[in-house]
Amino acid sequence: MNAAVRTPVPGSLSQAAFEQRLRDAIMDAASLLNAKLLPVSVRSAALNRALAAGLPQMRDDLWRYADLKFLGSAPWAPVPCAQDPARWLDAARAQLPERLPDFERLVFVNGRHAAALSDALVPIDAALAPLVPERTRHERFGWLNDAFATDVARLSVTGQRRLELVFMATPVDVPQALHPRAELAVQTGGRLTLVERHCGSAGDNSLINVAVQLHLGAGAHCQHLREQSLAAEAQLLDTLQVALDADAQYELTLLQLGARSARSSQRISLYGAGSGARIHAVAVARGARTLDHSLLVDHLAPATSNSQVLRGIARDRAHVAFRSRVEVAAGAAGAASEQSLKGLLGGSGEVDLRPQLEIHTDQVRASHGATTGALDENMRFYLLSRGLDPETARGVLEWSFLEDAVCRIGDAQLRRAAEKSLLASVGSAVAREALQ
């Protein structure tokens, strides 16, 4: 298709301008792009794919609810190394989340490994080849992470491991991009408990473009908690790709709590027989935020399973969208899929829920449901009749709504960590106190 006839995303950015910005960014960033991290051939191939894919189209069902207006002014070139690293570190240290006991911690500040804040853990396992998954237009911003990433958490997990990755953003001098990146391979039979946190802010008009790729070997288990609690002005693009070999089990919990605009594109490939994924996601948006999610689950092998509990709250004028598409391939007999999507509205917020199912075999058990509504008046009155003020009642009911997803986290420590983060985002101080 000719670029000139496409309808670009809202905002002033034309296709040609987007291409020009990317080319300029590569020139600006050339000296920052470590070829040991990702070979030049990989980076340039990724850039070319991104250029060919162009900007998402408004009509594209995959992107229709994302607020990408900021791409008109967002930079792509990564933040250069700090001239004054101590300033970054001090800023990061001041807002580091509390440590989780028994977890190894790796901290990245503005896209770079911060050894001073991390455990003596080398972020790149030298024996490992880069893990660069096949991407489609759905994961298109992942290509730009491939092209621009300045550092990576590239680890191989054997046996049991508990790992916390913290990606901090701290204010930088001019608006620039951060490209946080993780590549994790859980080897056959390995067990990884992973906490991935994104917090802070690089300042107005900066861009955070995350790419996380996971591979689970045969029989491997991974419990993954992703917490996005970026500052209110942050602009986020996020790409997660997970592939599962035979009998591997993956549990994903996404807490989407911060940022002004966030778009998360997640793809889970169940290519090994008997593999399964459980996905819990909560998104809490107020003000004029847009939190958009697109989840693709591919059942590619027999007896694969996935279950999803997705919950979104949109208050004020905020917008939360969940699109969740499950595809069951012809060879995936015996697949099981459950999708439960719910939205809770407050003010003039908007929640869009789109469960989708495409099945190419007869032997499938699949269910899906999507409901959106305001707070239940009977529940609300019950709490008021017990003396709780309306704001506390709302916080308590929002908690109840979200807890439905979070209570399913298998690992108790992970569940508590998730609940603690959620508490900070519901209702009033009284509600928090009531729920603790």
Next chain:
Amino acid sequence: MSPVLSIRDLHVKVSGREVLRGIDLDVAAGEVHAIMGPNGSGKSSLSHVLAGKPGYEITAGTVSYLGRDLFALPAEERAREGLFLGFQYPVEIPGVNNTYLLRAALNAVRRHRGQGEIDAYDFLEVVRAKARQMKMDESFLTRGVNEGFSGGEKKRNEILQMLVLEPKLAILDESDSGLDIDALKVVADGINSLRSPERSLLLVTHYQRLLDHVRPDKVHVLAQGRILRSGGPELALELEQRGYDWLLETAA
């Protein structure tokens, strides 16, 4: 002495339909009143209106509670002023710990009275003791509010909340419905344990059987949105024997 609750010519509509058509009622401190009536008579509407449930339109009349205009207070303030509604159908609030709700409710009352928050340890002692009184296993305290409770367990939980909050006026909306004999006894004992000269009770019930255990001072028959007759405990027995129809016929 002025009554705790004084209802004068109360008219209420729900979705345009008049459900209460001129109620007059006085409840003095320490008194137990039973409001009986057939289904659809307006019993639950009266409970809900007094507790401040949205959706009821007060078209005429006044209600004073402890000398104040009840309708000037939002629902949460009525609760903090000691008005308690035991629900006929208590809602489930999954994921919100039963004990946490109790503590939040009690602290809301205490803050309102200018008292400090209750010590967490003292609170647990109180709640455990009350739960034992209601013959509820301690595991109920750590479960979600009414989450997965049977009908009878929910009713007991309502009475447990009442015991912890120690209201000045408790309105119990069919707290006896759906209970087996043993549970009815436990619920009745719980209610009786709160009887005192300072506390008033309004028992809303369809059947007489709760009144075998909780002896009312006065019984009122509510039908078609009006109180058709008031009397002593013997009126409840008469209703048990004769049903409601003779009263309805008299009224017509």
